Amino acid sequence: MNEPHPLIRAVRPIVEAVGATLLPADQQEPSDVPLVWDGVTVAVVRIPPLHGALDRLIDGVESELGGPLPSLSREDKQKAVRLLDERGAFI
Numbered sequence: 001m002n003e004p005h006p007l008i009r010a011v012r013p014i015v016e017a018v019g020a021t022l023l024p025a026d027q028q029e030p031s032d033v034p035l036v037w038d039g040v041t042v043a044v045v046r047i048p049p050l051h052g053a054l055d056r057l058i059d060g061v062e063s064e065l066g067g068p069l070p071s072l073s074r075e076d077k078q079k080a081v082r083l084l085d086e087r088g089a090f091i
Contacts, residue, residue, distance in 0.1 A: 006037075007035050015045055018047070020048060023043060023046055024044075025042060031046075032044040032046050057084055060087075061083045061084055065083075
């Protein structure tokens, strides 16, 4: 099995954190972001649509804090609001 390109290994955590998808370069669509290394597109990043973005942010915060927002303590709910604000949920 081939080891992924170093650029792909480097950006994978960021791509996954924002809910995007890494795809082979030959599957590129016009809205995809190409990952270029030494002038060669090694992969593309497909950004998820904006609808559902807030749900993804909330899911991430819930995972980070260990449970659904309604079941969290008052302190953790306040932390959740701060995290969501830092991540642009209220823009």
